Amino acid sequence: MSFETNEHAQAYWKENLRLLITLLVIWFTVSFGFGILLVEQLNNIQLFGFKLGFWFAQQGSIYVFVVLIFVYVLKMRALDRKYNVQEDAE
């Protein structure tokens, strides 16, 4: 057991899952939500030359995906440190 206590192990996993679910909800919303299910409603809004729904489907969702992964990397790094389970931990 690398965690100090069993409670720590459970708490770590719970926090991990909460982060995971939050990020996946955003992942789903920008792609399947804005880019597919709500595309027609959003297409009534104009962003420069783009219709907004179309922009999310062909551009916006991809940018958000990139940001999501880097947010995950940073948050997990902090979480690993909090519970002292990062790889170079003593």
Add this chain to the structure above:
Amino acid sequence: MGIQTWTFLLVGLSFALYIGIAIWARAGSTKEFYIAGGGVPPVANGMATAADWMSAASFISMAGLISFIGYDGSVYLMGWTGGYVLLALCLAPYLRKFGKFTVPDFIGDRYYSQTARTVAVICAIFVSFTYVAGQMRGVGVVFSRFLEVDIVTGVLLGMCVVFFYAVLGGMKGITYTQVAQYCVLIFAYLVPAIFISVMMTGNPVPQLGFGGTLADGSGVYLMDKLNGLSTELGFNEYTSGTKSTIDVFFITFALMVGTAGLPHVIVRFFTVPKVSDARLSAGWALVFIAILYTTAPAIASFARVNMIETINGPEGQGVPYEQAPGWITNWERTGLIGWEDKNDDGRMFYAGDERNEMAIDRDIIVMANPEIAKLPAWVIALVAAGGVAAALSTSAGLLLVISTSISHDLLKRNLMPNITDKQELLYARIAAACGIAVAAYLGINPPGFVAEVVAFAFGLAASSFFPAIILGIFYKKMNKEGAIAGMLTGITFTASYIVYFKFINPAANTPDNWWLGVSPEGIGTLGMIFNFVVAFIVLKLTKEAPDHIKELVESLRYPKGAGQAQDH
């Protein structure tokens, strides 16, 4: 210098570079051969993953496809990028912590079963072969069009180069070659895109340019112009699709989940030194992929406007054939553009209804784009070098999965457990060489259904590997009975649906006959759902996973103690 001299020069230089890297990065052990010794820095690994992932299809065909189908093309853009979020969050770090070499390794160990391992090996080999055949064809096509050698010579030349660095260097050689290939292909993709964006909108950033106004001083937005042209000519409005919402949803989902389940993508995350590097490297991979994937829709709309205007003329009356620009006659010779003067006025006309006189192959959008935009010869040659880089990098990655599956999963872990590391390495090299030979054969004599089998690869990966891996990590109790039953159900269902509509009864392949309105491209999503459901039902009827497996899963869930990937 002419286009051909430039092409020989640039493609030749890039080959010399790849071979140089191969000699520098020879593999000395199975660990170096399979996972590059587990010592690749995250940024380099991200770049290599991007090159591995972006195939000839992404490079040559995708922008063209979007150009012709507009909004419907979004399924590929979102589908082939969104999967990386799933990889980074749900798979990569845990599989890296597991610390073995292959996906079948994980399935076999986690589900304590040789049967599960064997099912996984067969899926991995099948998925990779369907993919690699298409890549070889891509190499052949690029060679034959730009160097004017025949397809056979083109394929053989490409094979020799791949043979050299894949057999010699294994994953180590492949990874560093892919870094170089990424640089070549992204440069080749961006240069014409930037040129064209400046020409058409005055904005050097294509991603912004296609949301901007036209540079002709009219103040009209490019997308409005495109929508106007499309409806005027009897096409669908560019920014709305023809596919049903449910189908778009299912296809996108299948592509995302399939991406996250493809063995040649997953294996890349075994090559980094640490668990935190696996997370980071998925992020970098997506950055490098996104550069191309956000440029592609811009190229698609530029090319669409450009092409319509060149053929129909600024007044939309059609351009007389004698005044046709050089690229039309050039590409007519390859059979990718055809003109039939239906109304005998001697003018070309392109439309979506009965007025249409042109037959245009989608693939020429990227390849002919520099010519359409009248760019210099070296840019055209660059596109050829980029296309070859994209095809070679993907084939090399796939060949590695094939050779690893055979030498490691099949021989070492199944049939001949007593071979030494040196012998295993030799078998891996022989398997890679055989894989290349088979791929070359398929490239020269492509089965008629290469395009169709791509749906297969993603559908099968989505409906087999993905649920088994996710449950293996996130559900400790899942046992071998559940996982195997789930994988078999998912694969059988998905494969039968695709085979029925693509091969047995292609005439019935219309939305009316599809189950729930889901096309064969999107059926992997349903297969995945069935896989999950069956796995849970079978789990309820059988004994849950033993305690030592639960402990194994427990230990996957935090990075500490990951260490180097283990030899067995």
